[in-house]
Amino acid sequence: MAAEEQSASIDPNRPMNILDALCPSRDVLVDLADKWVLLMLASLRESGVQRYSELQRSLGGISRKMLSQTLRTLERDGLVLRTVDVKMAPPLVLYELTELGREIAEETRALCTWTEKRTATVYEARAAYDRR
Amino acid sequence: MAAEEQSASIDPNRPMNILDALCPSRDVLVDLADKWVLLMLASLRESGVQRYSELQRSLGGISRKMLSQTLRTLERDGLVLRTVDVKMAPPLVLYELTELGREIAEETRALCTWTEKRTATVYEARAAYDRR
DNA sequence: CGCGAGTCGTCTCCAGAGGAGACCATACCT
DNA sequence: AGGTATGGTCTCCTCTGGAGACGACTCGCG
Numbered sequence: 474m475a476a477e478e479q480s481a482s483i484d485p486n487r488p489m490n491i492l493d494a495l496c497p498s499r500d501v502l503v504d505l506a507d508k509w510v511l512l513m514l515a516s517l518r519e520s521g522v523q524r525y526s527e528l529q530r531s532l533g534g535i536s537r538k539m540l541s542q543t544l545r546t547l548e549r550d551g552l553v554l555r556t557v558d559v560k561m562a563p564p565l566v567l568y569e570l571t572e573l574g575r576e577i578a579e580e581t582r583a584l585c586t587w588t589e590k591r592t593a594t595v596y597e598a599r600a601a602y603d604r605r
Numbered sequence: 606m607a608a609e610e611q612s613a614s615i616d617p618n619r620p621m622n623i624l625d626a627l628c629p630s631r632d633v634l635v636d637l638a639d640k641w642v643l644l645m646l647a648s649l650r651e652s653g654v655q656r657y658s659e660l661q662r663s664l665g666g667i668s669r670k671m672l673s674q675t676l677r678t679l680e681r682d683g684l685v686l687r688t689v690d691v692k693m694a695p696p697l698v699l700y701e702l703t704e705l706g707r708e709i710a711e712e713t714r715a716l717c718t719w720t721e722k723r724t725a726t727v728y729e730a731r732a733a734y735d736r737r
Numbered sequence: 738c739g740c741g742a743g744t745c746g747t748c749t750c751c752a753g754a755g756g757a758g759a760c761c762a763t764a765c766c767t
Numbered sequence: 768a769g770g771t772a773t774g775g776t777c778t779c780c781t782c783t784g785g786a787g788a789c790g791a792c793t794c795g796c797g
Contacts, residue, residue, distance in 0.1 A: 483728060489721035492644060494666030498724040505720060506640040512624060525745055534626030536785050541746065551730025563744040563792055573726060580719045583712040588637060589621035592630040594705060596615060598683025657774055668756050673775065695763055695773040 504550055505577065509535055509543045514570070515585050517553070518578040522569040544568060552577060636682055637709065641667055641675045646702070647717050649685070650710040654701040676700060684709060 480497045489498040504510065509532065516531045517523060523531065529540050547553035552574035558565040570578055612629045621630040636642065641664065648663045649655060655663065661672050679685040684706035690697040702710055 483725050489724055491717050491721060492648060492663060492665055497728060498721045499665075501724050501727045502643065502717070502720045503640055504727075505716065506638060506643050508635055508638040511634065511638050516624060526743075531624060533624055533631075534785095536787090537746070538748090538786090539784065542784090549731050549734040550727045551734070552727075561744095563794095566745065573723065573730070576723070577716075577719055580715040583715060584637065584709075585623050585634070587709055587712045588634045589623060589630045591705065591708070592621055592633045593615050595633045595636075595682045595684075596629060598705070599681050602681040602683075658772075666756095668758090669775070670757090670777090671755065674755090689774095693773095695765095698774065 501550070504546055505581075507543070509539055510547065511581055511585065513543055513547065514552075514574070514578040514581050517568065517570045518575070518582065522567050525566050525568070528568060547574065633682070636678055637713075639675070641671055642679065643713055643717065645675055645679065646684075646706070646710040646713055649700065649702045650707070650714065654699050656700070657698050660700060679706065 480495055480500045483497050487496075490496050491498050491502050493499065512532045512535075513528070516528065520527075520531070525540070525544075528544075529535060529537065532540070535543075544553060544555070548555050551571055554569050554571050554574075556567045556569075558567075612627055612632045615629050622628050623630050623634050625631065644664045644667075645660070648660065652659075652663070657672070657676075660676075661667060661669065664672070667675075676685060676687070680687050683703055686701050686703050686706075688699045688701075690699075
């Protein structure tokens, strides 16, 4: 563990401010502001519950390493619930959003739909920029 | 430029799907799903227009390198407008959101406010996870 | 019965991204 | 003259992310 600049503990009197590098909320944002996290939230929001390998096929292009890592981050943050059925072999592992996870997945939905809707516009802007 | 798996050109017939690694929209999402991008959108949304050094002070903890890099990405994507006043010395450089940028900054607002509101809950979830 | 395939991961290796800090030209303030 | 500010770029160096191997187990197929 590095002696890096660590966010202070939560002080109910000081308002949360994402722009402040030392605010605890910055720490949470860092977890969320990630390609795989947003895609995972989207996939689990649509499908309800998925197993490990289903998620891998669903999130096109994700490696097993990032799949495990992202799932554990979200599980630790209380956004994803992991359930193992030990009776099965190979074990059946299921992932689904918690109530908190469903909340944030709802908030990030707009980001995804905007992206899909505006992709063509962004592509045109890029082409125009590159032409200069 | 690597011969990496590149997103295909835009086909109006095929619907956009962020979960597809080859869909052009994935490419746009990758630009947006970034800590500094979300913070920059938030800062410019609040302040309207800011100069380079103001932005650096506003986005707590950002390095000049990432500031320049993020600004150029957003400018290329058509989300940020850069204006230079050459008459000034040292030159006055201003950054502001374009119309497209204001659109996406509006969509990401919910993500930021949710984060600030739910930070305490996430911190509790992390503590509970780490205790096990 | 042996073989390939599927499940749910972990481990190692390597290239690339991100952060820290130096450097630069210019101009203003004291 | 020296310190400060502006808007960057450039060079390190570390850390992260992706590719791919490996593992233990079980099922279906021929």
